[in-house]
Amino acid sequence: MSQVSMTVNGKVATGEVEGRTLLVEFLRENLGLTGTHVGCDTSQCGACVVHVNGRDVKSCTMFAVEADGAEVITIEGMAAEDGTLGTIQQAFQDYHGLQCGFCTPGMVMTAASLLAANPKPSEAEIRAYLEGNICRCTGYHNIVRAIMAASGQDVSGIAAE
Amino acid sequence: MPKDHGIGASPKRREDVRFLTGAGNYTDDINVKGQAYVHFLRSDVAHGTLNGVDTAAAEAMPGVVRIFTGADFAEVGGLPCGWQVTDRFGEVMQEPAHPVLAQGKVRHVGDPIAAVVADTYAQARDAAEAIEYDIDELPAVIDMKAALSKGAPKVHDDLTSNLCFDWGFVEENKEAVEAAFAKAAHVTTLELVNQRLVANAMEPRVAVGDYHRATDEHTLYTTSQNPHVIRLLMGAFVLGIPEHKLRVVAPDVGGGFGSKIFHYAEEAFCTFAAKAINRPVKWTCSRSEAFISDAQGRDHVTKIELALDKSNNFTALRTDTHANMGAYLSTFAPSVPTWLHGTLMAGNYKTPLIYVNVKAVFTNTVPVDAYRGAGRPEATFQLERVIDKAARELGVDPIKLRRQNFITEFPYATPVAVEYDTGDYVATMDKLEEIADMGGFEKRRKASAKKGLLRGLGVNCYIEACGIAPSHLVGQLGARAGLYESATVRVNATGGISVMTGSHSHGQGHETAFPQVIADMIGIDESMIEIVHGDTSKVPMGMGTYGSRSLAVGGSAMVRAAEKVINKAKKIAAHLMEASDADIELKDGQFSVAGTDKSVAWGDVTLAAYVPHNYPLEELEPGLEETAFYDPANFTYPAGAYACEVEVDPETGKVTIERFTATDDFGTLVNPMIVSGQVHGGIGQGIGQALLEGCVYDDDGQLLTGSYMDYAMPRADDVPFYKVDHSCATPCTHNPLGVKGCGEAGAIGSPPSVVNAVVDALQRGGHEVTHIDMPLSPSRVWQAMQQG
Numbered sequence A: 001m002s003q004v005s006m007t008v009n010g011k012v013a014t015g016e017v018e019g020r021t022l023l024v025e026f027l028r029e030n031l032g033l034t035g036t037h038v039g040c041d042t043s044q045c046g047a048c049v050v051h052v053n054g055r056d057v058k059s060c061t062m063f064a065v066e067a068d069g070a071e072v073i074t075i076e077g078m079a080a081e082d083g084t085l086g087t088i089q090q091a092f093q094d095y096h097g098l099q100c101g102f103c104t105p106g107m108v109m110t111a112a113s114l115l116a117a118n119p120k121p122s123e124a125e126i127r128a129y130l131e132g133n134i135c136r137c138t139g140y141h142n143i144v145r146a147i148m149a150a151s152g153q154d155v156s157g158i159a160a161e
Numbered sequence B: 001m002p003k004d005h006g007i008g009a010s011p012k013r014r015e016d017v018r019f020l021t022g023a024g025n026y027t028d029d030i031n032v033k034g035q036a037y038v039h040f041l042r043s044d045v046a047h048g049t050l051n052g053v054d055t056a057a058a059e060a061m062p063g064v065v066r067i068f069t070g071a072d073f074a075e076v077g078g079l080p081c082g083w084q085v086t087d088r089f090g091e092v093m094q095e096p097a098h099p100v101l102a103q104g105k106v107r108h109v110g111d112p113i114a115a116v117v118a119d120t121y122a123q124a125r126d127a128a129e130a131i132e133y134d135i136d137e138l139p140a141v142i143d144m145k146a147a148l149s150k151g152a153p154k155v156h157d158d159l160t161s162n163l164c165f166d167w168g169f170v171e172e173n174k175e176a177v178e179a180a181f182a183k184a185a186h187v188t189t190l191e192l193v194n195q196r197l198v199a200n201a202m203e204p205r206v207a208v209g210d211y212h213r214a215t216d217e218h219t220l221y222t223t224s225q226n227p228h229v230i231r232l233l234m235g236a237f238v239l240g241i242p243e244h245k246l247r248v249v250a251p252d253v254g255g256g257f258g259s260k261i262f263h264y265a266e267e268a269f270c271t272f273a274a275k276a277i278n279r280p281v282k283w284t285c286s287r288s289e290a291f292i293s294d295a296q297g298r299d300h301v302t303k304i305e306l307a308l309d310k311s312n313n314f315t316a317l318r319t320d321t322h323a324n325m326g327a328y329l330s331t332f333a334p335s336v337p338t339w340l341h342g343t344l345m346a347g348n349y350k351t352p353l354i355y356v357n358v359k360a361v362f363t364n365t366v367p368v369d370a371y372r373g374a375g376r377p378e379a380t381f382q383l384e385r386v387i388d389k390a391a392r393e394l395g396v397d398p399i400k401l402r403r404q405n406f407i408t409e410f411p412y413a414t415p416v417a418v419e420y421d422t423g424d425y426v427a428t429m430d431k432l433e434e435i436a437d438m439g440g441f442e443k444r445r446k447a448s449a450k451k452g453l454l455r456g457l458g459v460n461c462y463i464e465a466c467g468i469a470p471s472h473l474v475g476q477l478g479a480r481a482g483l484y485e486s487a488t489v490r491v492n493a494t495g496g497i498s499v500m501t502g503s504h505s506h507g508q509g510h511e512t513a514f515p516q517v518i519a520d521m522i523g524i525d526e527s528m529i530e531i532v533h534g535d536t537s538k539v540p541m542g543m544g545t546y547g548s549r550s551l552a553v554g555g556s557a558m559v560r561a562a563e564k565v566i567n568k569a570k571k572i573a574a575h576l577m578e579a580s581d582a583d584i585e586l587k588d589g590q591f592s593v594a595g596t597d598k599s600v601a602w603g604d605v606t607l608a609a610y611v612p613h614n615y616p617l618e619e620l621e622p623g624l625e626e627t628a629f630y631d632p633a634n635f636t637y638p639a640g641a642y643a644c645e646v647e648v649d650p651e652t653g654k655v656t657i658e659r660f661t662a663t664d665d666f667g668t669l670v671n672p673m674i675v676s677g678q679v680h681g682g683i684g685q686g687i688g689q690a691l692l693e694g695c696v697y698d699d700d701g702q703l704l705t706g707s708y709m710d711y712a713m714p715r716a717d718d719v720p721f722y723k724v725d726h727s728c729a730t731p732c733t734h735n736p737l738g739v740k741g742c743g744e745a746g747a748i749g750s751p752p753s754v755v756n757a758v759v760d761a762l763q764r765g766g767h768e769v770t771h772i773d774m775p776l777s778p779s780r781v782w783q784a785m786q787q788g
Helices: A023-030 A087-094 A104-117 A123-132 A141-150 B016-020 B121-128 B171-182 B227-239 B265-276 B287-291 B376-394 B398-405 B425-435 B438-450 B471-477 B510-522 B550-576 B602-610 B672-692 B745-764 B778-787
Strands: A002-008 A011-017 A049-052 A055-058 A071-073 B036-042 B048-054 B064-069 B112-118 B132-137 B163-169 B186-197 B206-212 B217-222 B246-249 B281-284 B297-308 B314-326 B354-362 B454-463 B485-491 B497-501 B529-532 B584-587 B590-593 B599-601 B625-630 B639-648 B655-665 B723-725
Touching (some): A011 A023, A049 A104, A055 A104, A087 A104, A087 A141, A104 B016, A141 B672, B036 B121, B036 B265, B064 B121, B112 B121, B112 B265, B163 B171, B171 B314, B171 B354, B186 B376, B186 B672, B217 B227, B227 B246, B265 B281, B376 B454, B376 B745, B425 B639, B425 B723, B438 B639, B454 B745, B485 B550, B497 B550, B510 B529, B510 B550, B550 B584, B550 B590, B550 B602, B599 B602, B639 B745, B655 B672, B655 B745, B672 B745, B745 B778
Parallel strands (some): A002 A071, B036 B281, B217 B246, B497 B529, B655 B723
Antiparallel strands (some): A002 A011, B036 B112, B064 B112, B206 B217, B454 B639
16 A cells, blocks of 8 residues: 555645556545446546546546645536636536536536637637547537637637537 | 426426536536545456455455455345347246456446455545456357357356347247248348447436445436336335335436436446445546446347338238347346337338347446437348338338338337327328428539539338336336326415436436426416425435336326326315315416306415415315326327438548438427427437448457447537428327427437438449448448449
């Protein structure tokens, strides 16, 4: 067992882990941050995306010990202190960008990374960036709309209903 | 001006806040103090005799609590099947045993052999690797026709063959159908495969069993679309636990699409094992495990023939389908290729004579059951493909041929035993032609041609039977359950309302949409109403959510219960205002006496119900809570018309969906935003089936598509924005809301238009291609172009 220590959503988090313990397991089981989900075991679905040192990372593909000393942000860290949803979160609600909600944390974290690097992405750029995030409910229509809207683009021309 | 509240409005979903902040409560988020973890050792061969399982070394591994094998379940019931089909000859289907853990034989890759319970997951997995088991591998049967051939290895030794049933529908029509074919002016024949799919809800299945010895009470937390059904099936048929000692909780569930309807072995195991070791037991399915343990979908091989007269009227339809059941009968498997498929073969057309033959076959593959649409996509695909082929053979416009044969008068009794109550197929097709801008197709085709790409346009119609289902009817058809729904409307003293519904939400937004209905009925704010679901200890009874039934059946039960509440509240109001019950009106949350200015508020009445100081106690009980069960009089029949435009790259065979348009008639819409979202998601899955997805077994029964590395799920860059329209609404005539259901339409209606579009593109490009089996991968399309 190893001792790991990292900053998660602005707070110091420490714990004992095995070498094989994945970052997502540490977040969910040791820290009780169950917003980060596991939807596959081949790093394909993206339900487990978190930010590690400012980059979007599939937390099922990183060992907890690799994140020792890192700055980690999870979906639980995306709203304001008073609970006000962040811009991307609010856009997902406004544009019905989620249904069952299981892929949603990963989608929001991935979208946040995209918009940090590319503040006004085109539809094609959004779809390409979401290549590593699978949603089975929405057919992606409203996810793409939500991300476009969150980046300040007018989506009124895209059929809503 | 869109409505801002009540029926027809699109308020933001209240459930979204918890999902968007990581505060959802999915089953894997539930941990019971002291829980142990189970890992299942599963067969790695498709068929074999299990001679023995040696657990001695594994039991000595660190953290192991107990290892269970088939011997521990020898006296425990098997997993039941909820539907019994009667075949063409009046015999009931062959129904094999379905043990929780393998009993002497394994029948598909993934069949559970042993279960290791340990202090941690990692310890359970480690110990499973130390189990030694002795299997004599047997030849596997994978292909359905081979499975029915003489001398084929039998999946179940105690059955007479691998034929589960040979079903004819309607058997009495068979000769008349043959006579119609004999005198047809034209017959179009198409052989096709509706390939096996995996539902792939993004949340893998989870089960947590808990047991309290002091009270002999069991709790199962599980990823289910219908917790009461699991309580009944598992309690009554597998473990012998009465309902009052068994609580089943299905909290937030991350998608289902049918795959979480069924009662699975892992649920029974965790419930059983928690008592056996007197400690909670948790199982979390990995995605790889889901591919070999979740019931799969579709897998039909069909020959369909359409007879037409010299004026191009459809005169008869005949189909011959082999339907794969897999190795065991999953909970509702026999209903899918029969009553959810044969009854829909009339589609939107007045074909007078129809005969459907389905042979259901056991193979050494994962069991097959309902997946979004369940039987109806299979019916729609073959019908809409053969019509398209007929139009091309006859040189007539595919839309014109459809229009000519549309059913236009309702109610309409089909030759396949159902009666469509309402619809307007001309209107949805008119709307489709308009909003898909079919007039602009030729211009777009030329633009594609300039880029060296072949552009095609495909159209299809669909109808489905939803709002499942009238109990008396499905009882005659083989269902071993009733398919009503229940709801309790509990009004609290201060006027707020809890609705306990048997419907289950796993993405459909019931917590937002159901209150819109109640708010309209009473005239109060939606925020005063909460929806409670997914827990057998809170909801009296429920048949759950599938078959696009939640609003049509569960919503109707809620309306009936609310009507009872309002009737009682009017009596209380009448007492408070010293008026007659019959004169009381309820509007905008105020009870008033007709023709007077007397009124009392909703909250005054609800308070009086619970503080009955001034109350007609001799006539009415205090309190304000009512329960209703609603059993539908008929199915509902959503219908629509879809159009797809594709570009095909002749160099590579790659298909790109350029435009996708859907016009649907869902009757009354409660929340148009949610309805559109349901259609979008269905279209996404339908495009997935048409272009990408397919479950492949090799000849030995090894699943070659066992992960997201191999099973191609549709991703954001595989699909376009969709244009959807629901304005051509003909309300359902037999439920109180006029709703029809919208959950499956997109998945039913979209695959044929994609394939029709690709065939159209290739034919316009000079290729004599009449059909390509799904998924239309670049290699399949390219090969078809080379051959045609």
